[in-house]
Amino acid sequence: MTRSASLPFYMRALLLLCILLSPSLHAQEMDARIMQLFPKATRIEPKLEQPPVYSVFQLDELIGYAFESNDYSNLQGFSGKPIRLLIGMDPQGVLAGVQVLEHHEPVFLHGLGERSLLDFVDQYRQKTISKPIIVGGRQGAAEGESVTRIDNVSKATVSVVILNETVLLSALTVARQLLEDFASSPxxxxxxxxxxxxxxxxxxxxxxxxxxxxxxxxxxxxxxxxxxxxxxxxxxxxxxxxxxxxxxxxxxxxxxxxxxxxxxxxxxxxxxxxxxxxxxxxxxxxxxxxxxxxxxxxxxxxxxxxxxxxxxxxxxxxxxxxxxxxxxxxxxxxxxxxxxxxxxxxxxxxxxxxxxxxxxxxxxxxxxxxxxxxxxxxxxxxxxxxxxxxxxxPVPIWLRMWQERWWQVSLLGLSLIVLTGVFIWQHRISRERRAFHLFRAGFLLFTLVFIGLYAQGQLSVVNIFTLLLALAKDFDIRVFLMDPVIFILWSFTFVTLFIWGRGVFCGWLCPFGALQEMLGWVAKRLRIRQWKISERTHLRLQWLKYLILIGLVPVAFYSLTLAERLAEVEPFKTSITLFFARSWPFVLYALALLGLGLFVHKFYCRYVCPLGAGLAVLGRLRLFSWLKRIDACGKPCQHCRNHCEIGAIRRDGRIDYDECIQCLECIVILNNEDQCVASISARKKAYKTGKQTDLIATDAALPST
Known part of the structure; x- marks a missing residue:
């Protein structure tokens, strides 16, 4: 017996009625939206097949056309899915307006808010497509008879550029087929x-x-x-x-x-x-x-x-x-x-x-x-x-993004080359303790200010969701090429995961991690007493970030929108992407995590971050364990362990690479004779041995009595 046969008769009848009425309900909803674009309309013709448009009339006068962008453009938004629009245009090629039917852009759904998106599309009203419509730039710089400029949306450049291309491509395609002034000659x-x-x-x-x-x-x-x-x-x-x-x-x-x-x-x-x-x-x-x-x-x-x-x-x-x-x-x-x-x-x-x-x-x-x-x-x-x-x-927008951000790409690439050199020659570089500490401080400042706040290069667990869904369905690398900074960072992080582990990103390239580390500097300067967390509690709390990751991944396959909302456990969007320009619950949550970082070094990174957990899982496949250990490490020397603020060195001296952020502080200690206890002990022992040898030699040189 099928499932539908087990339903009561009235339920089956209601279900059949809903199926029959659904096209009608959709048509009514579309007509209502078209009426908002053309308030004077008295008649809306059914959608044509070629070209797929709704003809809009006031009595017997054609006053415009309405059309859905997905019939003309398949440009994918930053989320990996197209932005679906309803566009109205009069017979002279003037846009009556643009409405957003469906989108999945994270920066509007869970960041700036959809009001920013609605305000952006409102700018298309009464704009003619006979002039190129350009997003951003100096307002009014080329107004008049040449181009039309509309305001950009800060923090959402990629999304609005794609939306603008979608509007123009759809409108020009319709205009060339239906409007006499736009018909293309041979x-x-x-x-x-x-x-x-x-x-x-x-x-x-x-x-x-x-x-x-x-x-x-x-x-x-x-x-x-x-x-x-x-x-x-x-x-x-x-x-x-x-x-x-x-x-x-x-x-x-x-x-x-x-x-x-x-x-x-x-x-x-x-x-x-x-x-x-x-x-x-x-x-x-x-x-x-x-x-x-x-x-x-x-x-x-x-x-x-x-x-x-x-x-x-x-x-x-x-x-x-x-x-x-x-x-x-x-x-x-x-x-x-x-x-x-x-x-x-x-x-x-x-x-x-x-x-x-x-x-x-x-x-x-x-x-x-x-x-x-x-x-x-x-x-x-x-x-x-x-x-x-x-x-x-359609024009490949991703290429334009790379061209427009060429200097950001160049500077980021140069910084990654420098960072690679630091890891390759870590022993030579770490011998100059003060110089190394100054370099690391400067690099973390660069990560926070340039990569995070300016170039918007904060990676997120949401990026992992997007990649997994793309691999499960139709993978299109152009979606990921839309943001060159994010693409380069992810590529570098992915490669270095299998060489050095998760620490390259978590310890050097994560803007929120850099912000936390700087708060740690402030705590030291203010002499804020650090909370002592027992090793047993520390080991238990480490599992929290893995539990969060395990909960988020299956949700992403069920509903990406829901997963993006749950991913707000990451304070990255609030603190880095939007720089606290959000509603107070999000700001309070981010500030609370940063406040905890004043008392527990990098609290969020150690116990909450699902992105760090995901990178740690992949980092287990790394090829090398680069952090050098000597026989004295942990047996009995605990100096490096006591100085490891992240708690990634075990009592026996081994490095826990799942937790290590590759700050290289243990390498600095190891390569500086005035820091490494084993080196100091060896030097003292050699000194004592040499002194005893000198005494024996002196005694041998004295004349016998």
Missing amino acids: LATPKMDVYEPLEWSQLLERGLVQRWTLSQEEVEAAIGHELDGYPQLDLDQPAFTDMYFAYLNAPIIGRNLLGEAGFQRLSEELKPGEQAVLVVSSGTYPHVPEDFIPATAPNRIVLVQNEHAIELHDMNFNNGAVLDVLNSPIEEAEANVFRIKAHAAFNPAESTQLRLIAQLQRNHLVENNASFTRDFPLAPELFDILEPVEAAK
């Missing part, structure tokens, strides 16, 4: 067999490289003021802007400008469907400012096609030294190779303009803006005209 691809060697002057003469000189008088006429009133401008330059620009995908242009090797490298760096343009400028107002950040979008220039702005992205080609590979007589200028992303649907055979936005600051209160446009014609004979093919794949 595409043009460069003819790869059209090539002849040309010099710079010949490229200019044939219009393959174009020059645009904008005089200071033209700018003054546009803004209605003389440029002498703008103190930041260098008016000694011969022109306001002297610019050269060229389309690089065409071999007759790209190969001649960059050379064979440079053009080949450019082709390899461009993704399918992407295009590149070269811009070189000098003068009072070049196309990028002095503080321009490589691998980002410029705020002074933009391409315009069919009255829609197309954003440019710096490729950081040749590490920014574009002039070094450019076959031109130009020696001093700003030069960049810009990427046009595939979803921009740029058609080089169509009429295109290059627009320069001049933002001139008179003082800290007054700014004058003006824009100047120049045609960007390209010869039709350079291209094959093709019918549109299927939409390009």
Whole structure:
């Protein structure tokens, strides 16, 4: 007998009714949400199959479309799952609004709160998709006719960038299929067999490289003021802007400008469907400012096609030294190779303009803006005209994250190389006791301030849940590449687990652990009396963190959301990620754990941390036991054990690597003769032996009587 057959008749009838009504209930809920986006709507048509949109009418007038992002984008959020959105857009390409239908982003669920997410998506209301929408940057830096900037959410950069890409990709896909102004014409691809060697002057003469000189008088006429009133401008330059620009995908242009090797490298760096343009400028107002950040979008220039702005992205080609590979007589200028992303649907055979936005600051209160446009014609004979093919794949956001955080990645990588060297040459380094202690203090400060508070590199047991779930289902490494700092730290921690054990992370790279250790320094300075915990109690309390881990792992497979909430046993998010900007229960809990650390050294690390427990389990597979022991350790010498504040040295002198945080203090003691009791005893014994030998020799030298 089946389970359903054992149910009473009325229960089976109710269950059947719920099944039948569920599509209707879902439709009613969706209609209610669409009405919130279009308050004037009187009729909502059922969802179309192609393209999958809801048409929204006021009487018989079409006032917009509503669509779900998951029908157009599969970009995964930081949690490893897509952010599901409902997007409304009118027939002119203006967003009526964005609603969050479903998300699993931890920073909003259990950190900043969902109000921050709702406030962020509210910014899309009445924003047109004819301009690129960019998250963050200087507010208003490129407003007006070029791009639209919306506020970032501090501590949630990855999540909101992915959400923004999801909105734009979905909206542009719908617009190109349904809105006349956004319909894409037949595409043009460069003819790869059209090539002849040309010099710079010949490229200019044939219009393959174009020059645009904008005089200071033209700018003054546009803004209605003389440029002498703008103190930041260098008016000694011969022109306001002297610019050269060229389309690089065409071999007759790209190969001649960059050379064979440079053009080949450019082709390899461009993704399918992407295009590149070269811009070189000098003068009072070049196309990028002095503080321009490589691998980002410029705020002074933009391409315009069919009255829609197309954003440019710096490729950081040749590490920014574009002039070094450019076959031109130009020696001093700003030069960049810009990427046009595939979803921009740029058609080089169509009429295109290059627009320069001049933002001139008179003082800290007054700014004058003006824009100047120049045609960007390209010869039709350079291209094959093709019918549109299927939409390009979404831009890999993880790559942008790495490019934007390149200096953080570099600094973190350098610090990990230094730390690796410390562990490899630990005996040589530890001989200088004072220098080693200063180095460790400095490294822990770096871990807390840079890795933790600035780069947001606090690892968590939640990361383990995400990895386990990804391995159990469809593993996609791009999810983990979204945050380069976290990815690098996890990779380094995972590798060193099997070499040195858990201590490399717990003792050197954990920001919360570093904070606890610094509190230990404060306790010593204030002479706070430490609580004595018996060895028996200490050994029992150590099991608490393993019990917490055992409880969290199966919950994660049942419900990741529930596991993330239970993982609040970790105070990391409160103290490091959000720096105590949370509701008072979370702050009180974190402060209580830190307060206990004043009386019991690293109380949380020793007895509560489930992340440390998980690393300790994996650390049992380590290849080496690097911490040197000698015969006297524990038999009878207890000096290292008494100085081990974490309690990881047993009475017989052995190291408990499951608990050891690899602070290397025992190695410092061992390698300093004025610290190691065995060395001191050996030296005293040698001294006594040598003294007795001298006495015997003296007696032998005396004349006999």
